[in-house]
Amino acid sequence: MSRLVIKNGRIVDPARNLDRTTDLAIEEGLVREIADRIDTTGSEVFDASGLVVAPGFIDMHVHLREPGFEHAETIETGSRAAAAGGFTSICCMPNTEPVNDSATVTSYIVDRARRFAAVNVYPIGAITRNSAGEELAAIASMKQAGIVAISDDGKPVMNARVVRRAMEYARAVDLPLIEHCEDLHLSAGGDMHEGRQSTRLGLRGIPRSSEDVMVARDLILAELTGVRYHVAHISSRNSVDMVAFAKHRGLPVTSEATPHHFALTDENMLPYDSSYKMKPPLRERGDSEAVTEGLVRGSIDAIATDHAPHAGAEKMQEFERCPFGIIGLETAIGLALERLYHPGKVPLSRLIQLFTENPARILSLQRGTLRIGAAADVTILSLDREWTYDVNRSPSKSRNTPFHGRAFRGGPVATVVDGKIVWRADALS
Amino acid sequence: MPRGLLDIESLTRAEIEAILTRSKDFQPAPGQSFKRFDILRGRSVVNLFFEASTRTRTSFEMAAKRLGADTVSITASGSSVSKGESLVDTLNTLAAMRPDAIVMRHSASGAPHFLSRYLPIPIVNAGDGTHEHPTQALLDARTILDRRGTLEGLRVAIIGDIAHSRVARSNIFLLSKFGVQVVLCGPAPLLPREMGEIASGVELTCDMETAIRAADVIMMLRVQLERQHSSPFPASEYFQFFGLRPEHVELARPDVVVMHPGPINRGREISSEVADSQRSAILNQVENGVAVRMAVLERVLAA
Numbered sequence: 001m002s003r004l005v006i007k008n009g010r011i012v013d014p015a016r017n018l019d020r021t022t023d024l025a026i027e028e029g030l031v032r033e034i035a036d037r038i039d040t041t042g043s044e045v046f047d048a049s050g051l052v053v054a055p056g057f058i059d060m061h062v063h064l065r066e067p068g069f070e071h072a073e074t075i076e077t078g079s080r081a082a083a084a085g086g087f088t089s090i091c092c093m094p095n096t097e098p099v100n101d102s103a104t105v106t107s108y109i110v111d112r113a114r115r116f117a118a119v120n121v122y123p124i125g126a127i128t129r130n131s132a133g134e135e136l137a138a139i140a141s142m143k144q145a146g147i148v149a150i151s152d153d154g155k156p157v158m159n160a161r162v163v164r165r166a167m168e169y170a171r172a173v174d175l176p177l178i179e180h181c182e183d184l185h186l187s188a189g190g191d192m193h194e195g196r197q198s199t200r201l202g203l204r205g206i207p208r209s210s211e212d213v214m215v216a217r218d219l220i221l222a223e224l225t226g227v228r229y230h231v232a233h234i235s236s237r238n239s240v241d242m243v244a245f246a247k248h249r250g251l252p253v254t255s256e257a258t259p260h261h262f263a264l265t266d267e268n269m270l271p272y273d274s275s276y277k278m279k280p281p282l283r284e285r286g287d288s289e290a291v292t293e294g295l296v297r298g299s300i301d302a303i304a305t306d307h308a309p310h311a312g313a314e315k316m317q318e319f320e321r322c323p324f325g326i327i328g329l330e331t332a333i334g335l336a337l338e339r340l341y342h343p344g345k346v347p348l349s350r351l352i353q354l355f356t357e358n359p360a361r362i363l364s365l366q367r368g369t370l371r372i373g374a375a376a377d378v379t380i381l382s383l384d385r386e387w388t389y390d391v392n393r394s395p396s397k398s399r400n401t402p403f404h405g406r407a408f409r410g411g412p413v414a415t416v417v418d419g420k421i422v423w424r425a426d427a428l429s
Numbered sequence: 430m431p432r433g434l435l436d437i438e439s440l441t442r443a444e445i446e447a448i449l450t451r452s453k454d455f456q457p458a459p460g461q462s463f464k465r466f467d468i469l470r471g472r473s474v475v476n477l478f479f480e481a482s483t484r485t486r487t488s489f490e491m492a493a494k495r496l497g498a499d500t501v502s503i504t505a506s507g508s509s510v511s512k513g514e515s516l517v518d519t520l521n522t523l524a525a526m527r528p529d530a531i532v533m534r535h536s537a538s539g540a541p542h543f544l545s546r547y548l549p550i551p552i553v554n555a556g557d558g559t560h561e562h563p564t565q566a567l568l569d570a571r572t573i574l575d576r577r578g579t580l581e582g583l584r585v586a587i588i589g590d591i592a593h594s595r596v597a598r599s600n601i602f603l604l605s606k607f608g609v610q611v612v613l614c615g616p617a618p619l620l621p622r623e624m625g626e627i628a629s630g631v632e633l634t635c636d637m638e639t640a641i642r643a644a645d646v647i648m649m650l651r652v653q654l655e656r657q658h659s660s661p662f663p664a665s666e667y668f669q670f671f672g673l674r675p676e677h678v679e680l681a682r683p684d685v686v687v688m689h690p691g692p693i694n695r696g697r698e699i700s701s702e703v704a705d706s707q708r709s710a711i712l713n714q715v716e717n718g719v720a721v722r723m724a725v726l727e728r729v730l731a732a
Contacts, residue, residue, distance in 0.1 A: 196623045
C-alpha cells in the first residue's frame with residue numbers, strides 16, 4: 001500500500017474553508033486524513049514545515065502542440081513543465097494538427113496523456129470543424145471521449161449565428177464554451193496593443209475594442225442561450241467590466257486572466273522582442289490594473305497561463321512574422337505571488353482558489369480540493385523562497401518567455417499527482 | 430552593441446547636431462560636384478535592401494564611395510531571401526564576410542533593431558517598415574537649416590498618410606527634440622490620435638488649411654493608394670482635401686519651404702505647380718541626402 005504523509009504544512013483548501021498547519025496523509029492516490037501528528041510508519045514522508053500545502057493547481061488554458069507540432073512541445077514535455085510550475089492538471093486547447101474536433105483526436109490525446117503525461121491532462125474540443133468557424137464540431141462525441149469544454153481558441157468564431165448554435169448545443173450537453181474574444185476585422189494585421197507604444201514603434205495595433213466587441217456579442221448570446229460561457233485570457237478594462245455586469249445579472253459567465261496580463265504592460269516590452277508578442281497583447285496600465293481588480297473582486301475567476309510554446313526559429317524573426325504566444329507554466333505561481341499576494345491585494349486562500357476550486361468548478365472537474373476521499377493532487381509551495389527563473393532548464397521544448405532571469409519570491413516546491421510526487425524543487429531554502 | 434544608427438528617437442539632440450554640422454563639410458560648393466575623401470578607405474559597406482528603393486540605395490552607395498569605402502549592394506529579389514532563408518541567417522552569412530557596416534532597408538518595423546541584438550556589425554537603418562527612416566529626417570533637417578538657419582521655433586506641417594509613414598515618425602522625433610511645433614495632417618483613419626503622444630509639441634488636424642496656416646515648412650508624404658488593402662479613406666477625394674496646391678501655399682509664411690521625400694505623385698498629393706515652384710526644396714533634399722549619409726557613415730565607421 002503506497003502511503004505519503006505531508007508533515008507540518010500549512011494546509012489551505014479554499015473549497016472547504018480550511019487553513020490550518022497540520023499533517024496530510026495520502027493512500028492509494030486519495031486524500032485519506034488531515035490531522036495533527038499522523039503516524040508515518042511505513043510511509044514516505046514529505047516535511048512541509050514552513051510551506052503551504054494546497055489542492056493541486058489547475059491550468060485551464062495551455063497549448064501542448066501534440067499532435068502536429070511536436071517540435072515545439074509534446075504532451076510529455078508540456079506536462080513536465082506543468083509539474084515544474086506546480087500544476088497537477090492542465091487543459092489543452094484544440095489548435096493542434098489535426099484540430100481536436102472529433103472523438104478520434106480527443107481519444108488520441110487522452111491516450112498519449114495516459115502514457116506520457118506527468119500530470120492530469122484534460123482536452124478541450126473545438127467549437128467548429130477544423131476551427132474554421134462554420135460547421136459545428138462533433139461536440140457530444142468529443143465529450144464522451146473526454147473533453148471538458150469547447151473553444152476555438154486562437155481562431156475566434158466570427159459568425160454570431162454559428163456561436164449561437166454552438167452555445168445552444170453546448171448547453172444541452174452541459175459543456176462550457178470558452179471564447180478567445182477578438183474581432184478579427186478590428187484586429188487584422190495587428191502585432192501588439194494599439195496605443196502610444198505601437199504608434200511609436202511603427203507596429204500595427206490590436207485595439208482593445210477588438211476584444212470588447214466580441215465579449216459584448218457573446219454575453220448577449222450567452223443570455224439568449226443560457227450556456228455556461230467563459231472568457232479566455234481577458235485583458236481589457238471594458239471586458240472585465242462587462243463580465244462583472246453579466247455576473248451581476250446572474251448569468252453563468254466566468255473568465256480567466258493570464259499572469260502576463262496582470263504583471264506586464266506594453267511599456268515593459270523590449271522593442272521588437274517576440275518574447276513579448278502574444279494575443280491578446282500586453283495592454284496598458286489601466287487594463288492590467290483592471291485585470292488585477294477583477295481577480296481581487298471576483299469578476300475574474302481563474303488564473304490560466306495560455307502556455308503557448310513556439311520553437312526558437314519561429315520566434316527568431318522580424319516581429320511581424322513571429323507567431324503569437326509565450327510559455328508560462330513555470331512562472332505563473334511566482335508572478336501571482338509577486339503581483340497579488342505579496343502586495344496584499346488578495347489573501348492566500350483567494351489566490352489558491354483562483355488556481356484550484358474555481359477552474360475545477362468551471363470545468364466540472366472532480367479536482368481542486370483536499371476533501372477526504374478526493375484524488376490526491378497537491379501543490380506544495382513556498383511563499384518566501386527566493387529563486388530565479390532559468391528558461392534554459394525548463395522541461396518545455398520552447399524558450400519563448402519574457403521572464404527568463406526574473407527573480408521571484410515564492411513558488412512551487414513540490415507537485416503531487418494522484419498521490420505521487422512528480423516534481424520537486426532541487427534546493428529548499 | 431556596435432554603434433550603428435537604428436533610429437532618431439534614441440539619439441540626443443547633440444548627436445543629431447553633430448551629424449548635421451558635419452554634413453555641411455560634405456555638401457558641394459554651389460555649381461561644383463561632390464568632393465572625394467578617403468576617410469573610409471579600406472572599409473566596406475554592404476547595402477542590403479529588402480524593399481525596392483532607387484534613391485535611398487543610390488544615395489547610400491554614393492555616400493560610401495565618396496568617402497573612399499567599398500560598397501556592395503544587394504536587393505532582395507535574386508538573393509537568398511527568395512529562397513526562404515531567414516533574415517537572421519542572411520545577415521549572419523553577410524556578417525561572416527566581415528563588412529564594416531550594413532545599411533539595411535526592410536519592410537518589417539524593427540527588423541534592424543532585432544538584428545542588432547545578434548550581429549556584431551553596426552547597422553544603419555535605411556527605413557524599417559512603418560517605423561523610422563532616420564537618414565531621411567536628418568537630410569530634411571539639413572535642408573531646412575540650409576534655408577532657414579535654425580529649427581528652433583519653426584512650425585512644420587507634415588501632411589499625408591501619417592500612420593504608415595516612417596518619414597513622419599523620424600521627423601517627428603527629430604523636430605520635437607529641437608523645439609519645433611509639428612502639425613500632423615491627413616485623413617482621420619491615417620492620423621491616429623497617439624501620434625500626438627509620441628513626442629512633445631505635436632498637434633493633429635484633419636484640416637489642410639489649419640495645418641498650413643503660418644507654416645514655415647510643409648512636408649508632403651507619399652500616399653500609397655495602391656497599398657491600402659481595405660482603403661481606410663476615400664481615395665477618390667484625397668487630392669481635393671489633402672493635395673497641396675498653390676492656393677494652400679499662400680496660407681503659409683511667404684518664405685515657406687515645401688518638401689517631399691519622393692518619389693512624388695504629381696496630381697495625387699502635390700500639384701506640379703507647387704512641386705516645381707521656387708519654394709520647393711525637393712531636389713535639395715536629394716542632394717543633401719548624400720552629404721548627410723556621408724556624415725552618418727563616417728560617424729558609424731570612422732573609429
